[in-house]
Amino acid sequence: MKDRSSPYLDLVQKILTGLARIRMEAGAWLDSESEEQERETQVFKIGECLRPFYLASQDSPSVFQQYELPREALYKDTEFFLKQISRTGFFPSPYSSIAGSIDQYTDFAAFVLEFSELLHDFWQDGSARGNRILESNLSTATRALDFLLSPDTCLIDEDGCRWGGTNKSQRMRKTQEIYTDTYFTSVVVLALNRTLNSKVLNLGSARKEEIRKKIRLSGKWIADRFDGQFIAGDENKSNRKLLYTTWGLRALVETHEVQDKATAKKLQPITNAYLDELRRHREFTYEQAYLTVLSEEVDQPLYYEDRSGLGGLLLTLASLRTLSELEHLLEETGYARLLERVFNSVLTLRNPGTGLWYNQQLILSLHSYLTEAFLMLDRQAKGIGTKLEISGYMIRNAVKETLTDETVINTLQQAVYDRLLLLIESTDQGRTIEQGINEFAATAASGTKRRRKRTTSGRVKK
Numbered sequence: 001m002k003d004r005s006s007p008y009l010d011l012v013q014k015i016l017t018g019l020a021r022i023r024m025e026a027g028a029w030l031d032s033e034s035e036e037q038e039r040e041t042q043v044f045k046i047g048e049c050l051r052p053f054y055l056a057s058q059d060s061p062s063v064f065q066q067y068e069l070p071r072e073a074l075y076k077d078t079e080f081f082l083k084q085i086s087r088t089g090f091f092p093s094p095y096s097s098i099a100g101s102i103d104q105y106t107d108f109a110a111f112v113l114e115f116s117e118l119l120h121d122f123w124q125d126g127s128a129r130g131n132r133i134l135e136s137n138l139s140t141a142t143r144a145l146d147f148l149l150s151p152d153t154c155l156i157d158e159d160g161c162r163w164g165g166t167n168k169s170q171r172m173r174k175t176q177e178i179y180t181d182t183y184f185t186s187v188v189v190l191a192l193n194r195t196l197n198s199k200v201l202n203l204g205s206a207r208k209e210e211i212r213k214k215i216r217l218s219g220k221w222i223a224d225r226f227d228g229q230f231i232a233g234d235e236n237k238s239n240r241k242l243l244y245t246t247w248g249l250r251a252l253v254e255t256h257e258v259q260d261k262a263t264a265k266k267l268q269p270i271t272n273a274y275l276d277e278l279r280r281h282r283e284f285t286y287e288q289a290y291l292t293v294l295s296e297e298v299d300q301p302l303y304y305e306d307r308s309g310l311g312g313l314l315l316t317l318a319s320l321r322t323l324s325e326l327e328h329l330l331e332e333t334g335y336a337r338l339l340e341r342v343f344n345s346v347l348t349l350r351n352p353g354t355g356l357w358y359n360q361q362l363i364l365s366l367h368s369y370l371t372e373a374f375l376m377l378d379r380q381a382k383g384i385g386t387k388l389e390i391s392g393y394m395i396r397n398a399v400k401e402t403l404t405d406e407t408v409i410n411t412l413q414q415a416v417y418d419r420l421l422l423l424i425e426s427t428d429q430g431r432t433i434e435q436g437i438n439e440f441a442a443t444a445a446s447g448t449k450r451r452r453k454r455t456t457s458g459r460v461k462k
Helices: 007-026 039-059 071-088 106-122 128-149 182-195 205-224 242-254 261-265 267-280 309-320 324-332 335-347 366-384 392-402 406-444 447-461
Strands: 154-157 160-163 289-293 302-306
Touching: 007 039, 007 071, 007 366, 039 071, 039 106, 039 366, 071 128, 106 128, 106 182, 128 182, 128 205, 154 205, 160 182, 160 205, 182 205, 182 242, 205 242, 205 261, 242 267, 242 309, 261 267, 267 309, 267 324, 267 335, 309 335, 309 366, 324 335
Parallel strands: none
Antiparallel strands: 154 160, 289 302
16 A cells, blocks of 8 residues: 555454454455355345445555456456346345245345446456446446335335335235334435446436436435434334434435425434534444344344444544535534544444454444445545544554564564664673772772771671
8 A cells, every 4th residue: 555644444354454454364255254155145245345445446546556356356246246146136145044034135136236337337347257246336326226215125105205124015915014214214315315426327317317216205205204312223213223313314404405494403413412412422443233124024023233333423524524514513622622532433343453353242234334434534635634533542452463573573573682682782881890899999908997897897796
């Protein structure tokens, strides 16, 4: 990496190096969740692991010209990822709770829709391989968009537009029951918003207007989940977790220009409540969230794991700085200090030895959103001219990482060795001088001095 002046880019570099090392040494994307090595069971995870490399290449091509993952491996895994989607659709193994499930998940489809833009930019090299990737990529992106916009997946009524974890389910009791969710709705809205300028799909004006309408209706539904403290995750506002406010707020911020005035007016109170809630947290640790989904195959609601918490926090906080309407609020609420605290809290969960998250339980999926967050923070720091404050943790962490560098250890070893030699030589010289002084004193001493010593000695005896 050419630019070592940015702490954010330095973190991205370490993530890329750590991910590549795991992939090349294990021959697959294996982490603490990998119970078996068959790549077919890790389709979603493969995409999430590849995304940081494509993000870095698109964001800072002059900085990340080369990284540890060979282009051959990048191509091989990307081709496999696209082929599996064409065969099985948006089945998010290994994250699904149902073995052999046929459910199609909306967050996986949203991921594919965004990921397709990265692939399109990267593989414009005119090669036969690149052309194969681009052809498969167009097919999967089209499939993802059609799935997300389908009436069988998307619910629209007088309350707005929203999505659940899977397509709408016909339950066993033969009555249709919709379970929509703020998280799934938010990630879909973010993906749809980016298709308005998609190079892959090149949508017509009618299709774009359809998407804008759904984004506006979704913004209304998300904003209406706000209860004064949280954006709730469900229809009746009973599921009150920080995760939903994090992603709901980000969706509203990034689609601000598309939203209607009534929704836009709610942005400031939601932002203010979100910052207040973050300030109440002493630290931010990874808490695996479980999202409720309905299945065509199982009567009871299922719990589906989400790994976007840490990266989501940083991405949402960073996105707030993109709106001029929020500048005054951010200044009044001590936003910069809060961002620094959240950033350093996220760093405490990183393993300095591997450059990845975490020390005990390694979950590769986390690094997709974390990489995106660090790249966004780096762009903002350069554009706004802000500087990251150095905390005590960062100093300790820097010392730890410095002392794991073999070059630093060798240099330090030599310096300590040279210093010890000087100390030994100084000690030998000191002993020689001391011995000479003692001998001189003994030779030059007068007999009177010796008698005085004896006399003094005799008085003591009395």
